[in-house]
Amino acid sequence: MKKLALLLAASALASAFATSAWSKTLVYCSEASPEGFDPAMYTSGTTFDAASRTVYNRLVEFKHGSTETEPGLAESYTISEDGTVYTFKLRKGVKFQKTDFFTPTRDLNADDVIFSFERQLKADNPWAKYVEGGSYEYAEGMGFPKLIKSIEKVDDLTVKFTLNKPEAPFIADLAMDFASILSKEYADKLAADKNMVQLNQKPLGTGPFTFVGYQQDAVIRFQANADYWGNKQKISDLVFAITPDASVRAQKLKAGECHITVYPNAADVEGLKGDANLTVASQEGLNIAYLAYNTTQAPFDKPEVRKALNQAINKQAIVDAVFQGAAKVAKNPIPPTMWSYNDKVEDDKYDPAAAKAALEKAGVKDLSMKIWAMPVSRPYMLNARRAAELMQADFAKVGVKVEIVTYEWAEYLKQSKAKDRDGAVMLGWTGDNGDPDNFLDTLLGCDAVGGNNRAQWCDKDFDTLVKKAKVTSDKAERTKLYEEAQVVFKKQAPWATIDHSLVFVPMSKKVSGFKVDPLGYHRFDDVDVAE
Amino acid sequence: MLRFILGRLAILIPTFIGVALIAFSFIRLLPGDPVMLMSGERVMSEERHAQIMHDLGYDKPIAVQFVDYLGKIAHGDLGRSVVTKKPVLDDFKALFPATLELSICAIIVAVLLGIPAGVIAAVKRGSWLDQTLMGAALVGYSMPIFWWGLLLIIFFSGFLGWTPVSGRISLMYFFPAKTGFMLIDSLLSGQKGAFSSAVSHLILPTVVLATIPLAVIARQTRSAMLEVLGEDYVRTARSKGLSPFRVVGFHALRNALIPVVTTIGLQVGVLLAGAILTETIFSWPGIGKWMVDAVFKRDYPVVQGGLLLIAGIIMIVNLIVDITYGFINPRIRR
Numbered sequence: 037m038k039k040l041a042l043l044l045a046a047s048a049l050a051s052a053f054a055t056s057a058w059s060k061t062l063v064y065c066s067e068a069s070p071e072g073f074d075p076a077m078y079t080s081g082t083t084f085d086a087a088s089r090t091v092y093n094r095l096v097e098f099k100h101g102s103t104e105t106e107p108g109l110a111e112s113y114t115i116s117e118d119g120t121v122y123t124f125k126l127r128k129g130v131k132f133q134k135t136d137f138f139t140p141t142r143d144l145n146a147d148d149v150i151f152s153f154e155r156q157l158k159a160d161n162p163w164a165k166y167v168e169g170g171s172y173e174y175a176e177g178m179g180f181p182k183l184i185k186s187i188e189k190v191d192d193l194t195v196k197f198t199l200n201k202p203e204a205p206f207i208a209d210l211a212m213d214f215a216s217i218l219s220k221e222y223a224d225k226l227a228a229d230k231n232m233v234q235l236n237q238k239p240l241g242t243g244p245f246t247f248v249g250y251q252q253d254a255v256i257r258f259q260a261n262a263d264y265w266g267n268k269q270k271i272s273d274l275v276f277a278i279t280p281d282a283s284v285r286a287q288k289l290k291a292g293e294c295h296i297t298v299y300p301n302a303a304d305v306e307g308l309k310g311d312a313n314l315t316v317a318s319q320e321g322l323n324i325a326y327l328a329y330n331t332t333q334a335p336f337d338k339p340e341v342r343k344a345l346n347q348a349i350n351k352q353a354i355v356d357a358v359f360q361g362a363a364k365v366a367k368n369p370i371p372p373t374m375w376s377y378n379d380k381v382e383d384d385k386y387d388p389a390a391a392k393a394a395l396e397k398a399g400v401k402d403l404s405m406k407i408w409a410m411p412v413s414r415p416y417m418l419n420a421r422r423a424a425e426l427m428q429a430d431f432a433k434v435g436v437k438v439e440i441v442t443y444e445w446a447e448y449l450k451q452s453k454a455k456d457r458d459g460a461v462m463l464g465w466t467g468d469n470g471d472p473d474n475f476l477d478t479l480l481g482c483d484a485v486g487g488n489n490r491a492q493w494c495d496k497d498f499d500t501l502v503k504k505a506k507v508t509s510d511k512a513e514r515t516k517l518y519e520e521a522q523v524v525f526k527k528q529a530p531w532a533t534i535d536h537s538l539v540f541v542p543m544s545k546k547v548s549g550f551k552v553d554p555l556g557y558h559r560f561d562d563v564d565v566a567e
Numbered sequence: 568m569l570r571f572i573l574g575r576l577a578i579l580i581p582t583f584i585g586v587a588l589i590a591f592s593f594i595r596l597l598p599g600d601p602v603m604l605m606s607g608e609r610v611m612s613e614e615r616h617a618q619i620m621h622d623l624g625y626d627k628p629i630a631v632q633f634v635d636y637l638g639k640i641a642h643g644d645l646g647r648s649v650v651t652k653k654p655v656l657d658d659f660k661a662l663f664p665a666t667l668e669l670s671i672c673a674i675i676v677a678v679l680l681g682i683p684a685g686v687i688a689a690v691k692r693g694s695w696l697d698q699t700l701m702g703a704a705l706v707g708y709s710m711p712i713f714w715w716g717l718l719l720i721i722f723f724s725g726f727l728g729w730t731p732v733s734g735r736i737s738l739m740y741f742f743p744a745k746t747g748f749m750l751i752d753s754l755l756s757g758q759k760g761a762f763s764s765a766v767s768h769l770i771l772p773t774v775v776l777a778t779i780p781l782a783v784i785a786r787q788t789r790s791a792m793l794e795v796l797g798e799d800y801v802r803t804a805r806s807k808g809l810s811p812f813r814v815v816g817f818h819a820l821r822n823a824l825i826p827v828v829t830t831i832g833l834q835v836g837v838l839l840a841g842a843i844l845t846e847t848i849f850s851w852p853g854i855g856k857w858m859v860d861a862v863f864k865r866d867y868p869v870v871q872g873g874l875l876l877i878a879g880i881i882m883i884v885n886l887i888v889d890i891t892y893g894f895i896n897p898r899i900r901r
Contacts, residue, residue: 072652169649254735281848284717287720444597446603
């Protein structure tokens with residue numbers, strides 16, 4: 037026992053020494069392993085944190101801690117009158133990073149931009165399938181192959197995108213991870229070496245951090261990029277310590293084994309807040325949980341019935357029970373952190389008596405319905421079963437009998453799309469790019485019926501507004517259109533909006549400059565850690 | 568003896584094909600497919616979904632897929648992960664040493680403590696020592712791994728600060744994996760303090776993973792010893808005046824060990840199952856968590872390949888156990 041204690045003491049001492057030699061290293065306890073390091077090929081936030089937000093940049097970037105965009109590798113851009121031609125002026129003198137086997141001979145230019153996109157757009161591009169079984173799902177999902185007509189090099193530092201139709205969210209789309217800019221020279225070298233797969237294993241970009249190494253499922257290491265075109269980084273090293281269990285992440289943070297962690301258990305948040313060495317930053321996530329009625333089936337085809345049911349749900353009770361307060365009741369289909377959020381919209385107030393009366397007035401008697409509860413925990417809805425049970429009790433109070441149904445997750449996603457689905461389905465969404473279009477048209481537009489539009493709701497007034505906003509470049513004008521669309525949505529009530537969950541980021545008090553990102557990223561550029 | 572070994576080897580081949588069939592069909596019985604789960608809430612068009620399923624070869628009849636798969640296995644190709652797009656074998660090779668290192672440490676601890684505990688409990692049958700040891704074994708056997716692991720972390724890492732919370736080595740040490748076994752790599756690295764850091768990281772996960780096998784081995788040893796201690800030859804040995812240590816240690820234990828060795832062999836499966844939870848709690852980059860993630864994501868090639876490799880390893884371990892019997896008890900060879 038004595039020997040064991042001695043050994044442990046020695047190792048603790050060794051760690052203490054290490055800390056002093058390691059003073060400018062920021063350790064981030066991340067929640068999972070990245071799928072790979074080519075951000076265009078994957079769709080998970082974990083991969084984006086590890087690959088695109090560290091190593092790469094995009095033509096435009098999301099402002100740190102905001103959904104607004106700002107110039108990135110393009111220092112400026114112009115949009116043609118008809119909204120179909122975007123011309124980007126690239127920043128001069130932007131250097132690519134190095135690896136142990138590659139040193140770039142030139143700075144960033146238009147060829148890199150064209151390479152980064154064309155591989156995702158053209159099936160005959162040699163990089164279209166450089167990894168067996170790989171595909172560019174995000175670009176595909178955002179409709180880029182159909183949207184982009186051509187990308188041309190005007191000169192070394194000017195590149196022109198021509199679209200097939202005007203698309204106002206295009207700039208926001210370009211700030212997304214799949215639009216990261218890679219080095220064509222590096223890709224050419226890998227192709228010449230017949231080692232293309234390295235593009236997904238040894239990323240090389242223009243971003244604030246240089247990739248050093250990845251030990252599978254354990255550690256990812258980065259170093260500050262000394263040649264970075266933006267601010268000089270305050271830390272020298274960045275380490276992702278992959279820690280899948282939330283309770284263990286909390287313990288590691290408390291023990292000083294990491295400086296920042298993510299996704300704490302709701303039950304651990306209070307304990308972490310109480311620790312004198314820690315702070316817990318929080319912000320509303322860019323998400324929504326909703327209950328989508330099938331608006332094509334009686335009696336849910338009547339807005340007055342849907343509104344009456346919405347009045348019967350005690351949403352605050354759901355937030356309290358399921359999130360222990362770590363969420364906010366939702367009244368609009370977009371989260372409050374998003375531009376164009378219409379705060380003037382009044383929510384359907386919880387009022388069982390009024391709901392009962394409204395149902396009677398609408399001629400609805402002895403209504404039985406199904407509520408679909410997700411079998412998995414999602415950031416926007418931690419426990420769908422519990423929420424469904426609370427709704428079941430709420431509806432019982434107004435004389436509506438509810439049967440809760442659930443399916444295995446993949447089956448749930450598939451069957452809930454069906455136009456003739458029986459019942460109201462609980463689901464949610466986390467925004468991709470901070471543009472209201474990504475919620476309002478994607479989830480409620482007429483083209484999404486039978487797909488993402490789980491309410492199967494096609495309202496001409498609403499659809500006209502969001503379609504118009506999609507092709508309008510003027511942001512003030514778009515804001516007005518989206519605000520109006522939210523009014524129509526509330527009046528028509530295709531969904532019961534449930535909640536926007538809060539995102540918590542516990543961190544050591546030694547950390548400064550970290551901003552909770554509304555888009556769900558964990559970014560470490562410009563973050564500092566005290567010695 | 569050679570015929571005995573060859574006979575056992577011949578049984579391995581049909582067993583292996585059977586395992587391949589089970590692994591192959593089992594994951595496909597679950598509803599949903601990897602492509603749909605990859606897209607999550609984002610609805611993928613039917614055409615796109617069909618295209619990707621086609622590219623992956625999942626639109627062919629199941630029987631054709633299985634025959635293709637067997638053909639690939641024969642060439643040593645276990646396919647690529649649908650999620651990470653990396654070859655399954657590469658991932659397995661990178662992750663398996665971590666699981667193996669942890670499992671070896673756990674089984675060593677379980678055997679070194681379990682057998683003496685079982686022997687003592689048998690010899691002191693009915694005494695407070697026997698009851699304490701067997702009570703502890705019962706508690707150990709019933710302990711939910713997840714809860715036990717967290718409890719140890721909170722007490723030893725959080726409260727006492729004696730051991731690190733999780734991981735395989737302190738993050739300050741950074742060296743290429745030569746063998747994949749952290750104890751060996753840390754020694755080879757020559758970095759000061761690396762080995763002791765690796766040892767300190769191994770302590771808690773080893774204790775957690777060893778708990779159930781230790782309890783099983785202790786109980787099995789006790790019951791086997793009790794049976795043997797009542798045998799005539801043991802009485803004869805005693806009556807000949809041999810020291811109690813020789814009677815128990817050489818005459819009784821050797822015969823009692825046969826069922827115990829079987830139990831130890833069977834613990835390999837228990838260890839791999841326990842590794843799933845232990846690896847998750849201690850952020851241990853092994854194959855346990857890799858496989859579970861693959862099941863959730865319907866990553867067919869990883870589940871199939873992983874199961875095959877694990878089953879292959881268990882079969883080989885069992886073969887070794889069978890051969891060991893042959894040595895312990897020559898009658899089995901016939």
